[in-house]
Amino acid sequence: MSSFMQAAIEEAQCGLAEGGIPIGSVLVHQGRIIGRGHNRRVQQGSAILHGEMDAFENAGRQPASVYRESVLYTTLSPCPMCSGAILLYGIPKVVVGENRTFMGDEALLRDRGVQVETLQDETCIALMRDFIAAKPALWDEDIGV
């Protein structure tokens, strides 16, 4: 596995250790992590800080040229909100840890020209499978169900 997906998994594990939802993400520009984050729903009472959004936020204000040379790594298939952020900023490639426990808006991303690579990584799958089993209502809240 790439060190970038490993960094995203470490973010997810950090979120879990904080009592949060175990989804992590890193934004990588030309081989360097410029933003890393994890879901903050529980920790900050946030409705918008999914893992990917937190990585975008922590990367700070960037010009379009940087986003267009960046790859987003995320432990879970990106939901419609996070997919929209990927489209807004013209991220050309997304590496997804898994989409077995939740299928996000990958079809929309591909329709609009984003390269989506899905790993079906067992660590990512186990993180979400165990979390959903333990806290189904919290997970439903996070995805608007």
Next chain:
Amino acid sequence: MSSFMQAAIEEAQCGLAEGGIPIGSVLVHQGRIIGRGHNRRVQQGSAILHGEMDAFENAGRQPASVYRESVLYTTLSPCPMCSGAILLYGIPKVVVGENRTFMGDEALLRDRGVQVETLQDETCIALMRDFIAAKPALWDEDIGV
């Protein structure tokens, strides 16, 4: 004009007065504003706090049942990220101040069953027209151009 779009415009004007991007939004549940916000790119160095996102965030954690009875008012056509948040949470109706200065992802919203009502309000148009003329690079950054 409804008092809700007026509240969204007041948020946009507040953002402008702070030196920010003049886009505002309110989330309304059963006739009551539960979240209001404006673009915070300049004020907080934020890459994700568009007006609509700020309104969602300020509404706090809500169950799906609340979102599904809510209407989002926004002074400007919602970008892909904000449209994605609308889809994630199943907001059934969006009232848009204008889409003359920027056309967001209204077609996607309609395709997925969201009712989108666009007012072409002159105050909203003037706010964005004057802002884009004054700070075109800042506007480009906000929409990933």
